[in-house]
Amino acid sequence: MGVRARNWAAGGLTVVLVGLLVAIGLVVTSRDAVDTELTAAQQDAAAAARAEALAFLTVDHEDMERLVDAVLAGATGEFAEQYAAQRETLVREAVRTEATSVPEVVALGVGDQDEDSATVLVAANSTVSNTGTRGEGQVRYYRLRLELVREGDRWLTDNLQFVR
Structure with missing residues (x-):
């Protein structure tokens, strides 16, 4: 391949690379724009779900009573009853195994929602x-x-x- 052909090939690859970077930038911008378009109710539900997921996944064998209280503060109904019933076991096992868990929410989405209920999917590590x-x-x-x-x-x- 001659010098001129290599220059054309390199130039072509540069144009393709710049095009891909611009497209990626547009996708990221579009995704951010969708997040800002959530209604106030969706934002509130998303914030509550994020807080509850983080509380639920956080474990610190040195401070479990407070952490269990944090989960229960964001819980109601059957979930609150089941979680409260497991309090003693959760604390005992965290202390026995010297467990810690430090979570982060990496993505979440608000699904079905009406005035009184919402479904939120959360991905966390x-x-x-x-x-x-x-x-x-x-x-x-x-x-x-x-x-x-x-x-x-x-x-x-x-x-x-x-x-799953």
Whole structure:
């Protein structure tokens, strides 16, 4: 291939690369624009689901009572009852295994929603350590479906399920 042909090929690749970068920028911009178009109710439900997912996935064997209270503060109905019934076991096992879990929400989406209920899907990662991990944190990937209900001016989690 001659010098001139190589220059044309390099120029062509540059144009394609710039085009891809521009397209990626447009996709990111469009995705951000969708986030800002959520209604106030969707934003409130999303914020409540994010907070509950983080509270649910956070574990610190040195402060479990407070963490359980944080989950229960955002819970209602059957989910609150089931979680409260497991309080003693959750605290005991976290202390016994010296467990910690530090989560982050990486994505979420508000599904069906009306004035009094919403479904929110949450993708979260968490760095988990316990006596079984020998001090090294392991990343775990969680996908959650939260069913929220409005009680007064608050969105509370009525059901939380792990999904695949």
